[in-house]
Amino acid sequence: MSKIQIFCIITSMLFVACKSTPKETSITIENKAEKKACCENIPNRFTSEKEVKADEMVWIEGGTFMMGGDDKxxxxxxxxxxxxxxxxxxxxxxxxxxxxxxxxxEATGYVTEAEKKPDWEEIKKQLPPGTPEPDDSVLAPASLTFFAPNHSVNLNNNAAWWAWTLGANWRHPQGPDSSIDNKLNFPVVHVSWNDVMAYCKWAGKRLPTEAEWEFAARGGLIDNIYPWGNEDIDLGKIKANSWQGQFPNINEEKDGFYKSAPVKTFAPNEYGLYDMAGNVWEWCSDTYHYDYYKTIKGTSVNPKGPETSYDPNEPGVFKKVTRGGSFLCNTAYCSGYRVAARMKSSIDTGMEHTGFRCVKDK
Structure with missing residues (x-):
């Protein structure tokens, strides 16, 4: 989901405008939306000689694998x-x-995009000419939070379980009355791709490529569906934080959590990596293009993704890849906890079920 979708959800007039976006639009790296994301403009105070502790990172020996879908x-x-x-x-x-x-x-004074008033001048560049400006109550610091409807809903309508919540951000995950005081070991959420790029620069790390992320998630297993193998997520012992029950209105909480869980709650994969399935979606460095895999010929070495972005659902919005699924994923909806599952979002969007992890070159 993107901020464009947010405004579509909130105002029916914008919804009509979004639906009229040309289908064949392909967003390139030169577009203004991408320029906003370029980390070269991040202030130098975000660059750090911060020491990386050995127990915080796992060495992943490189190799060759088959990337992509494994099941129906x-x-x-x-x-x-x-x-x-x-x-x-x-x-x-x-x-x-x-x-x-x-x-x-605290070290940099960085303010995330969810903590800022949305810039209408930037947003309207991604919308059809003449799209009316939303009310000031919409153009306020906010982010998307999950709420469970009290009845079953059409799963093609994600507006049925997402709310544009004023005051929601990484410090207040469910809105201004919530806090992270007792959740310091939970994954940070409501962070946009732009936000996490700033963090990476400060930490002396980077985001994983989509290929690196999938290789690591597979944990050395060949053509398996999940980080733990091929056993269905709902069979046997609890393997990850996901949605058990009827999505999105009934969560049976068999894993012990209604939403996100503390990191390292569930068993790691064979590489010693935790939560490569479920909990929160994780940003990757790659630009998202729906047909990217179809363009690859032969063995791809250290691929960094396509130069252009294309999502048939929002063809005018520049997007980056997210991986791993979240606490909202279940078999009936998205099964995003599969190692090959791909999702995408605009670079300025943060949500309650999206976070990240970093990588570092040797």
């Missing part, structure tokens, strides 16, 4: 399966926590 739940943008080689890298053992992000924010 795989979607079209996960095909065709193709051969990829990645070099070795270090990866955070778990998602970046509230405590870690707080250290960054």
């Amino acid at each position: 739940q795989a979607r079209d943008d996960e095909f065709p399966k193709h051969e990829v080689t990645v070099s070795g890298f270090y990866m955070d053992a778990h998602e970046v926590t509230n405590a870690q992000f707080m250290e960054f924010a």
Whole structure:
């Protein structure tokens, strides 16, 4: 979901405008939306000689694997399966926590995009000419939070379980009356791609490529569906934080959590990486293009993704890839906890179920 979708949800007039966006639009790296994301403009105070503790990261020996969908739940943008080689890298053992992000924010004074008033001049560049400006009550610091409807809903209408919540941000995940005081070891959320790029620069790390992320999530297993193998997520022992029950109105909480869980709650994969399935979606460095896999010929070595962005659902919005699924994923809805599952979001959007982890070159 993007901020454009947010305004579509809130105002029916904007919804009509969004639906009329030309289908064949492809957003390139030169577009203004991407220029806003370029980390070269991040102030030098975000660059750090911060020491990386050995127990915070895991060395992933590089190798060659088959990347892409493994089962009937795989979607079209996960095909065709193709051969990829990645070099070795270090990866955070778990998602970046509230405590870690707080250290960054306090050291740099960084303010996330969810904590700022949305810039209408930037947003309207992604909308059809003549789109009316929303009311000031909409153009206020806010972010998307999950709420459960009290009845079953059409799963094609994600507005049925997302709310544009004023005052929601990484410090207040469910809105101004919530806090992270007792959740410092939970993954940070409501952080946009732009936000996490700033954190990476400060930490002396970077975001993983989509190929690195999938290689690491597979944990050395060949053509398996999940980080733990092929056993269905709802069978046997609890393996990850996901949605058990009827999504989005009934969560049976068999895993012990209604929403996100503390990092390292569930068993790691064979590489010692936690929460590569479920908990929160994780940003990658790659630009998202629906047909990207179809353009790859032969073995791809350390791929960094396409130069152009295209999502048929929002063809005019520049997007980056997210991976791993979240506490909202279940078999009936998205099964995002599969190692090959792909999701995407605009670079300025933060949500209650999206966080990140970092990697570092040797």
